[in-house]
Amino acid sequence: MSFFIASSPHNHVRRNTQWVMQQVLLAMVPGVLAQVWIFGWGVLIQLAFAIVTAIVAESLFLAFRDKPIKPALRDNTAILTAALLAVSIPPLAPWWVIFIGVIFSIVVVKQVFGGVGQNIFNPAMAGYVLLLVSFPVQMTQWMPPAHLATFNLSFIDSLWLFFTQYTTDGFSVMQVTMVQLGQGIDAVSMATPLDHIRNQLSQGYTLSESLNSPIFGGLAGLGWQEVNMAYFLGGAYLVARRVITWHIPVALLGTLLVASGLGTTFAIDQLPGVNIHLLSGATMLGAFFIATDPVSAATSNKGKVIYAALIGVLVYVIRTWGGYPDAMAFAVLLANLCVPTIDYFSKPRPYGNVKAKESAE
């Protein structure tokens, strides 16, 4: 009889790409639940719509490229991209916003560059930036957190708002948010905590004055701090299961912590503190789920630390002096651009090449 021929190693750890992506999706669950709890059904609607769009877009484009569809879809990367984009945009944004974002992420950022593993930029963040610069109104209309809402939108109303921009009773998104906020709070306050602080500071208020708004409570912005903590939990799970290494989250959060700590030390009451930076916006989502995207991140441990620290610095700089309230997407894309250089200069020293390194280049 003939025997089966194979190349060593014959043993294989049972953790394939599919499993890795599943784990990341699983780790997103606490964060998504927190978002649903705080921002309503809109989050889930966005998520479902985004995932369907991503799968259809990826299948069609793979067919167009004459590539096998099934194995590519099975790796779950398209679903993860869609999910990351969906949780990043306002829950009541109209359907075409997420639609355009997902199509751009999957087709242009991922497939045009050659599919999974070949993209230079983080697809979800590139999609997000496209949407942010193209549709600034829709992309900044965040719901006030449930704590402040005067009523909860039903699932049906959310669905109607998503597809038609009006509830079953005929209220627009703007009206809904205004009503929800109740009287005494102007429309500006439906901005996110980071947005609010930014506006107040630019108008000459001090930090403590801007923190007087009812949207703050506890450590940072109401609702947002819970979301960030939930994503932190999920991220801790990923590190514990060794799906990701600690290097990127620790370096990113550490740099942000140091930068914001220095900021508050040297500009007391003029710049938001460590608590605001770490628990607002996309900080935890970015540190554990976005910056850790293996495809667009640096590869060596040293490189990962440099890459993540760069993101941390950029996030702080853009949040403080840039034109946008949050900065994770821009920071990640800019750091993506630096990855080849970082990789080049952070090559580990191979075994037995002590002198080779000293004399190299």
Added chain:
Amino acid sequence: MASAIKIWSFPGGVHPPERKTLANQTATATTELPEKVYVPVKQHIGAEGQLLVQPGDTVLRGQALTQPGMSGGLPVHAPSSGTVINIAEHTSNHPSGIPTLTITIKLDGKHESIEFTAVENPLEQSPQELIKYIREAGIAGLGGAAYPTAQKLSQTQNTELLIINGVECEPYIVSDDRLMREHAEEIVSGITILQSALQAQQTIVAIEDNKPEAIQAMRQAIESASIEAAVAVVPTKYPSGGEKQLIQLLTGKEVPSNGYPSDMGILMQNVGTAYAIHEAIYLGKPLMERIVTLTGEALQKPGTVWALLGTPVSHLLDSASLQASSKQKVIIGGPMMGYTISDLEVPVVKSTNCILCPTESELPATGHEMACIRCGQCEQVCPASLLPQQLYWYAKASDHDALKQHHLKDCIECGACAYVCPSEIPLVHYYRKAKAEIREELIEQQKADIARQRFEARQARLEREKQARLEKHKKAAEARQAALAARAAAAEADPTEQSTADTAANNGEKQSKVAAAIARAKAKNAAQAESATAEDDKKARVAEAVARAKAKKAAQAESATAEDDKKARVAEAVARAKAKKAAQAESATPEDDKAKQSSQQSDNAEAEKKRRVAAAVARAKAKKAEQQKQQNSVTTSERGDSESS
């Protein structure tokens, strides 16, 4: 002796399921003798030996079948008694299965041995003597690489540290584990020989912490033999038994990329090798058998066996009751670095430490190779601190320069990267292929270099020859000029002698002496010029003789026309002919043509008159021709001289 040895660490590494208990629970068995054994002539790294037997010869157990020819060669021995029935190519125990020269012995079942003679007082022998015995016993590294032990020992000088490798980090394999448990004393005795042959200052026996019984046995044996050696327990992590990794674990130092452990004063030997050395020195037995682990869930009776070198794998698997499935893999070695074989008639050789027959669920076939997502897990586990994912990209793109820059050659092919790869990319396979390509390229490059050198050498030789020729011509020309000058000088000195060719020829000897004297005065290379002119004159004489003969002929023609004026037509014809001949001889001149034309006007009224004129002209031409010929003959003789010199 159990003094604590500092254990360092090495980067990366993986923890695949060990599965050692499958085969290490029972004592090492001996198998029934197979019907035939296939003894490959070459079972080690290096040159093969010369055959000592022929088909039909009867051999005894322990009899040498080959003798090592050059350095690096090792003999092979008959593992049992029987008859040599064939010496031909047989499928080799190698990933490629490429046939190699193999001695097939039909065993007689008597298992009769030659008389083994132990080395007397081995510890008082010189290292060279010990190494000679080790070579004659055919011992090669039994850890897997099968590098000739004697060669390794003789290449090492000033050994500071002797490491006895009992780590056995590869999952499933328990050969060394069982050997240490059962034959610790013999191993220690082998170690004393190694110490004596190497004059080693320090000896460490390294064992992974998953072999407590072996550690215990070795410690006891070392203590009871009271030798200078210590047991180092290293943490279980694959590939801690790799030579480079173990050195890093025990010393914290790295073997230089292009160097050998011996450069650092370190020598490593496997415990199995130490055992074989003991057998060879103290019992006089050459290497004829080794422990082989038979393991995997497809075997009903896994365990370790003493297998004769040359035993067909099928014989061992029959004894272990292989339950083969449709996609059965038979792996020589372990799951991380072993290779599959397709033909079970391949023999056990010196490097065969394990035969692994897993079921499909135990070690499933690799799944669909997916795209690399640059997750970097391969990099985390690489014990050589390489960038496996970069190597993969470059290997796929056949970018050999980038591969060299990323130190592909430092890859030890341990398989840790492919083991963890979530995209199930057979990384090591890519590296092997790239390494083979680079090797091919190097060979091609060397061939091209040799061809270029050969071409350049040829060009240089041709150029040299051309220069030599030109130099010769130059000298010849100088000599000719000198000769000419000499002749001119001679003519000046004695014009009467020069007036006729005859006298010139007669006085050639005299003239040449004068010419030589003047040439010596004028030419730089006087001696050469002298000999050249001497030759010159000889040729000149011949040429002059020819010229004389022609002149005579021309003169006869002249006189003929002068005498027979009346027979104008005849004379005319003769004159024409002579003129033509003369013209041909001195390569026709335009005047010649005119003469022809004028002589053809014979039909004219004044033909007679003109004929006379023509005849006169022809005569004049003939005369002129004669004079010219005489001159010509001198120059042609010189030209001929220059060409022949």
